[in-house]
Amino acid sequence: MKAPSKLYFYLVISAVLLVIIAVLSLNTGVYDFGENSRFRALWQFIKGDSGLSLSDKYVIWDVRAARIIMAILIGSMLSVSGTSLQGLFKNPLATGDLIGLTSGATLLAAIAIVLGGHFKEYLPEAVQFSLVGIAAFIGSFLSMMLVYRISTSGGKTNVVMMLLTGVAITAIGFSITGFLIYISKDEQLRDLTFWNLGSLAAATWTKNIILAIVAIIAYIILLPKGKALNAMMLGEKDAQHLGINVERLKKQIIITVALMVGTCVAFSGTIGFVGLIVPYILRLLFKSNYVFILPLSAMCGSILLLTADTFSRSIVAPSELPIGILTALMGGPIFIAILVKFKKSL
Amino acid sequence: MKKFILAASVLVAVYSCKKAETGAKENTTEAISEAPKTNNKIVTLNGGITEIVAALGHEKEIVGTDVTSTYPASLKATAKDLGHMRSMTIEPIMAVNPTLILASDKDINPELMGKIKSSGIQTEVFKQEYTVEGTKKLIEQVAKAIGNTDYQKLNDKIDADLKQVQPIAKKPKVLFIYARGNMLMVSGKNTPMASLITLAGGENAVTDFEDFKPLTPEAVVKANPDVLFFFETGLQGAGGNEGALKMPGVSQTNAGKNKKIIAMDGGLVSGFGPRVGEAAVGLNKLLIESTK
Numbered sequence: 317m318k319a320p321s322k323l324y325f326y327l328v329i330s331a332v333l334l335v336i337i338a339v340l341s342l343n344t345g346v347y348d349f350g351e352n353s354r355f356r357a358l359w360q361f362i363k364g365d366s367g368l369s370l371s372d373k374y375v376i377w378d379v380r381a382a383r384i385i386m387a388i389l390i391g392s393m394l395s396v397s398g399t400s401l402q403g404l405f406k407n408p409l410a411t412g413d414l415i416g417l418t419s420g421a422t423l424l425a426a427i428a429i430v431l432g433g434h435f436k437e438y439l440p441e442a443v444q445f446s447l448v449g450i451a452a453f454i455g456s457f458l459s460m461m462l463v464y465r466i467s468t469s470g471g472k473t474n475v476v477m478m479l480l481t482g483v484a485i486t487a488i489g490f491s492i493t494g495f496l497i498y499i500s501k502d503e504q505l506r507d508l509t510f511w512n513l514g515s516l517a518a519a520t521w522t523k524n525i526i527l528a529i530v531a532i533i534a535y536i537i538l539l540p541k542g543k544a545l546n547a548m549m550l551g552e553k554d555a556q557h558l559g560i561n562v563e564r565l566k567k568q569i570i571i572t573v574a575l576m577v578g579t580c581v582a583f584s585g586t587i588g589f590v591g592l593i594v595p596y597i598l599r600l601l602f603k604s605n606y607v608f609i610l611p612l613s614a615m616c617g618s619i620l621l622l623t624a625d626t627f628s629r630s631i632v633a634p635s636e637l638p639i640g641i642l643t644a645l646m647g648g649p650i651f652i653a654i655l656v657k658f659k660k661s662l
Numbered sequence: 663m664k665k666f667i668l669a670a671s672v673l674v675a676v677y678s679c680k681k682a683e684t685g686a687k688e689n690t691t692e693a694i695s696e697a698p699k700t701n702n703k704i705v706t707l708n709g710g711i712t713e714i715v716a717a718l719g720h721e722k723e724i725v726g727t728d729v730t731s732t733y734p735a736s737l738k739a740t741a742k743d744l745g746h747m748r749s750m751t752i753e754p755i756m757a758v759n760p761t762l763i764l765a766s767d768k769d770i771n772p773e774l775m776g777k778i779k780s781s782g783i784q785t786e787v788f789k790q791e792y793t794v795e796g797t798k799k800l801i802e803q804v805a806k807a808i809g810n811t812d813y814q815k816l817n818d819k820i821d822a823d824l825k826q827v828q829p830i831a832k833k834p835k836v837l838f839i840y841a842r843g844n845m846l847m848v849s850g851k852n853t854p855m856a857s858l859i860t861l862a863g864g865e866n867a868v869t870d871f872e873d874f875k876p877l878t879p880e881a882v883v884k885a886n887p888d889v890l891f892f893f894e895t896g897l898q899g900a901g902g903n904e905g906a907l908k909m910p911g912v913s914q915t916n917a918g919k920n921k922k923i924i925a926m927d928g929g930l931v932s933g934f935g936p937r938v939g940e941a942a943v944g945l946n947k948l949l950i951e952s953t954k
Contacts, residue, residue, distance in 0.1 A: 347757040375756050385907050506773070507748065517751045518773040598677040634754030 323608055330615040334388070337619060340386050341626040346633045347375045378521070386519035387625040388618040389527040390584050391403040393534065395575040395617020396610065398591020399598075400538055403545035403606055404569045405473045408599065408654050411591035412456070412577040415478055416485030418588070420459030421452040421581035422511050423489040426496045428452075429506075442522055445582070449526065453578030459485050460574045471552035471562075506585070513640030514587035516625050523583050530579045535614065541565065542607035549604060587640050589647020590617055596650050620646075701807060703782030705755055706731060707747060708766040710797070711788065713935035714804045715764070717816055723808070726758040731859040732929035733937070752777040764807060790934065792857040794820065797938050816936045823939025827946045830863040834953050837867040837887035837917065839909070840879060842898035846877035846909065848885075854932040855891065861938075862945035864889070889952050890917045891945075893928035924948040 342358060349357040349372055360368045361376050394412065401410040412418050428451035432444065436484070462485065467478035490512075496507055509515075544565050547555040552562045580587070594616045598609040624643055629636040705726040706712040712731035715724055716941045721734065726742045728750065744754050746850035748771055755763070755778065763778055763785040770787070778785050788800055798817045805813035840847040849855040849866070850873055856866035867887035875881075890906055900906055903923050912918040926948070930941045 346754050370782050371756055371759065375753060378780060379753050379756065379777070506771075509749075518777070520776075603948070617764075629753075634742070634757070635749055636751060 319607070321483075323611065324610070326612055327615060330612065330619060331517075332623060334619050334622070337622050337626070338384050338388070341387075342376065342380050343620055344626050344630050345375070345380060365548055382524060382627065383516050383519040384525045386584070387517050387526065387622040389524060390516070390530055390580045390587065390622025391590055391617040391619070392614045393475055393527070393580050393592040393617070394536070394587065394590035395613045395620070396538060397573045397576045398572050399595045399606070399613040400541070400569050401544075401591070401596055401602060402568060403610075404573075405468075405475075405478060406549060407473060407475050407478070408596065408658065409475060409479065409592070409651075410473075411589070412573065413588040413591070415463045416459045416489070417463075417574065417577045418487030418581050418586045419454040419486040419507060420455035420457075420491075421578045421585060422455070423493055424455030424458075425449075425452040425578075425582045426493045426511065430496050430500050442526070445523060445526055449579050449582040451583035453575050456578040456581070457571070457574035460570050460655070464570065484514060509638055510585040512586055513638030514585035514643075515636075515638060516584055517629075517636065518583075527579060527583065532648060534576050536590070537568055537572050537613065538571055539611055541569070542605075542610045545606035545610070546604075580655035587643055589643045589651070590621055591644070592654075593647050593650050594620055596654060678758070681764060692949060702762040703758070703759060703760050704808065705744070705760040705763045705771070707744075707750075707764065708768070708790070709766050709929050710790065710933040710935035711766060711804055712737070713929075713933055713937060714801050714816070715808060717936040718757060718805055718808065718810045718813060720808055720810065728753065730929065730932070732927075733933070735752065738819040747774075749776055751838060752781065756781060756783075761809070762786070764788070764804060792852070792854040792934050794824065794861065794938060795863070797934050797936075800934075801936065808898075819936065820939040823943055824861070826939075826943045827861065827863060828950065830946075830949060830953060834864045834917075834949055835867040835886065836864040836887040836889045836891050836949070837882065837885055837915075838891045839896070839900075839906070841892065843899065845898075847874040848877045849874055854934050857934075858931055858941055858945060859891070861942040862949055864949050865946075872944065877910070882909075882911030883914045886915050887917045888920075889922045889949065892923070892925040893931065894925045895928060896917065897925040922952045924952060 328622075331536060343354040356367060357372050358376060361373060398411040401412065401415070402408055404410070425448050428448045432439075432447050463478055463481045466481045467474050493511055494508060497511075544560045546557070547558045547560050548562070549564070550558075556562050596615050598612055598616065602608040602612075621639075621643075624646075625639050628639045628642055629635075631637055702720075703722050703725045704715060704720070704723045706715055706724055707728045709728075709730035709732065709893060712724065712727050713720070716734050716737070721737065722740070724737060724741045726744050726745055731737065731741075731747045742754075742758050744750055744758075750771070751772060760783055763783055765775075765778075765785070765787050765900055767787050767789050775787070786803070788802060788803050790796065797820065801813050801816050805811065817920065836859045838849040838853075838859070840849060848868055850868045850871040852872045853874065856868075859866050867885040868881075890912065892900070892906065897903070897906060900909070903921070906923050907913065907918055907921065917923070924945075926941070926944060930944070931939055933941070
């Protein structure tokens, strides 16, 4: 098979897999559709059958479907942001959560929630979300700039500096967010579990529309960048000679990644390691060919997060595990694997 | 310019979806003010409210409760435990097919509330005040919501119970310690415990902050309580009386020196439901004993 058709083939396979998982996930949960079997209820819903009770409809559409779409969007964006960052820093350890973008986003989102709490009632819901979303974007953008400035000089990134800057930003973010949660009394600030381990329980269609818009904008910019990122692997000077506008590419990646990470954090808290796990697995299959791993990471991120979320809400039903526990469980060993593999080059 | 147009179109798109949603929401609020019907399937998300519904004789209608609903114990067999308000999600609530959801405005998670409201299930959120008057008002409102007008007897029972509270000549200073695992919190002003301590003829040892704050040795010494007050489960978890006396700062207080430690059932103390009078009498007896 030629490369483009091969990529196409893999994309179709993963899309089919994603649809299968989504249907299974739609049928997973504690709600009982009574004599109406789950698949039949789903079929009735698709047909727009009026015989479906309001509660059945609500659970299928506003609870489960909304959550599934949110998992798909957020998983995809986190994964693509990880892949793009790794291309930018030319290092498999660069992900939004490890270099402190998520903490920066959390911190500003938390500040926006606490300060915005004073005039929140007068704003329409979409604007409230946007306010927190915009703040989270600014937070992740500032963290990104800081990390890039501190760790990169002359086109070379010092990985140790990059990770340590991330540690520092995370520490600062954690302490201030913790303090805000401590002083904010009336539940205006979601608790620490949400900000540190993430949750998709509060999915709504409004949030999904905002997430989808961000994803579309980011993907139009990022997904065609596979060749450029491949060229970047040779070093910035060589990429420049190949006709890649390196500075512009960097700016685009920095801004779109900050936008994606910020929006995801604002809506689902910190779901770590997705941007590490997916590109790592794809690299095992396709080496570092970004023409393949960029679009595929968009698909596989969705598969990973949707699977994790379906587990998180069914393992300990009727309550649920914070999803960050599951992604960290998968991501921790992979992090160590990367460290061992690249021991000499770090 | 391009960017501006993009941003504007995004906002318009989002806002138009929003409009459609609020339309749906308004319908649910209208549904709430409909006449109550009996033979409901009720989910109660607060210990006090659960007790009120049960005391009004509607225990059979309760199909799901939160973790604080420990009384009556017979509910364990008939109603599903939906877990803690803070980590609860919508689907388990929908799974018990309720026709009516009753909740208190305290400690409710706003996102879950949004989901409950948009589910279209009739929902009543009551303002809860930790006073006798507040409890009576709550009883009246809950009774109306479940279609029962025979609630006066509950209020009369509270009054009758409260008459048995005996005044204590020298009001003991009581410090309530909320112990969960290694977390120790003390209750300040405007908490159910502070309110109950006052009803029972004592005074709350903490006067300089509201709500719950982590226990610090200096704050304990400064408050210098005559009596330490625990939930039974909390005291067990902290290692009984021995463990309580070893808590930071306690040995320097009157309560520590005289080993005055009392404990009551958590649901009874914090519920502020129909048993608020009983709770006050119970605490009053314990305080009288501990001041002898």
